[in-house]
Amino acid sequence: MSTLYQQIADELASQIDQGVFQVGDKLPSIRRLSKQKQVSIATIQSAYEQLELRQHIESRPQSGFYVRERVRLPVSSAFMLSKAADDLALPTAVSIKQSAAEVLKRCQQPRLINLGAAIPSAEFLPVKQLQRIMGSLVRQRMDEVVVSVFPPGLEELRLQLAKRMAESGCHVSANEIVITNGCQEALTLCLRAVAKAGDVIAIESPAFVGLLQAIESQGMKAVEIPCHPEQGISLEALKLALEQWPIKAVALVPTNNNPLGSTMPDAHRKQLLAMLKPLQIPVIEDDLFGDLNYSGSRPKAIKAYDEDGRVLYCSSVSKSIASGLRVGWVSAGRYQSQLEFLKSFSSVGTSTLSQMAVAEFLANGGYDRHLRRIQSSYATQVQKMSAAVMRYFPEGTSLSHPSGGYILWVRLPEGVDSMNLHHLALQEGIGVMPGRLFSAREQYQNYLRLNCAIPWSSTVENALKTLGELALRTAPPLD
Incomplete structure (x- = not known):
């Protein structure tokens, strides 16, 4: 059920779409609308923030909120969806x-x-926040900073990440998370955990460059599955590919896809898992851009619907906090112990200072x-x-x-x-x-x-x- 501020935002968005408020019109002030709706000023502020994120309105300093012009753009056509x-x-x-x-x-x-x-x-x-946090860590906890943390990684960070993953519907414990050197290492470790050289990995087309590089580095093959420009991978085409080729895993970026920008509907995520379950084929889910929805709502991850531990969930802070920290993670379900083993022999550990800084920022740095x-x-x-x-x-x-x-x-x-x-x-x-x-x-x-x-x-x-x-x-x- 939507919150009160979301209901107000939806009501105003509908009025804008219907032409009640037109481009350039000024919306009621926050104070005036709060009296009209008999809700708090904070509720109206949150509703206006939602409308800004959706690009319905814009804030003009010292003036108020105005309906903005939304550019209507043609959407690029990806592959024609395969029919045979x-x-x-x-x-x-x-x-x-x-x-x-x-x-x-x-x-x-x-x-x-x-x-x-x-x-x-x-x-x-968040450069200033990170500067403050890292300065404090160096001054007060240097004896911990200089000591390596072996897989699965710093516990205080894994606890924070488990809380964050709950936002996407993934209910995992800190013990089900392995810290990696960014999402790129996470993807590579996942491929190694479920396949070997020569095996076939089903991927989206177009595909994330980093995933292609990871597949190449392991001597694996890729079969490209056409995508809808807004809904992502074609399940119909994937089904045909599964019938033809000995596919070992499906690897994709289902939310705010890189590069296509598509987001897979929830129904498709469930259908994907239902299709793969009898074949016992795992999914490698790259959720790197999952936190960056303009609407402010967080789409559920594919892993949120995983009932048998065959979704290997990967992400990192590279796009949201800082790419230079190189902090990523994997929650690999039934492949978890294999991930820890592979991490131990690939890069041993991830920077302790980076892990501590991210943990502190997530806990007390105002991440939301x-x-x-x-x-x-x-x-x-x-x-x-x-x-x-x-x-x-x-x-x-x-x-x-x-x-x-x-x-x-x-x-x-x-x-x-x-x-x-x-x-x-x-x-x-x-x-x-x-x-x-x-x-x-x-x-x-x-x-x-x-x-x-x-x-x-x-x-x-x-x-x-x-x-x-x-x-x-x-x-x-x-x-």
């Missing part, structure tokens, strides 16, 4: 290691405008308040960059419409090679991620991924304008 088994691609050996590493390295060059690597700028991160701030900020960033792309890029461009995170997946007109665009953009001091890196079969050659977690400015807008001009220059003429 013959349409499915063969399992493929992954070979993107060299090109992906080179592109990521180039996108992070000094003084480059990084629209490529999905790393949030420091302006969005920080989340609300960045959810709103990322929603605004994505909105502004989406509008700029549609303004400056060639006719025929379309893009995703994510409901969380800070990634845009852009489809350029046919004939535009985004790898070529990547190299041209570098000469202009701009980094972007070409689409072919998101496929084991080098598809999506006219797609690119944009990182929106960079403060909006005239410099960023000019960079997007330059990208649009470069894309137009390389686009084939329209008939």
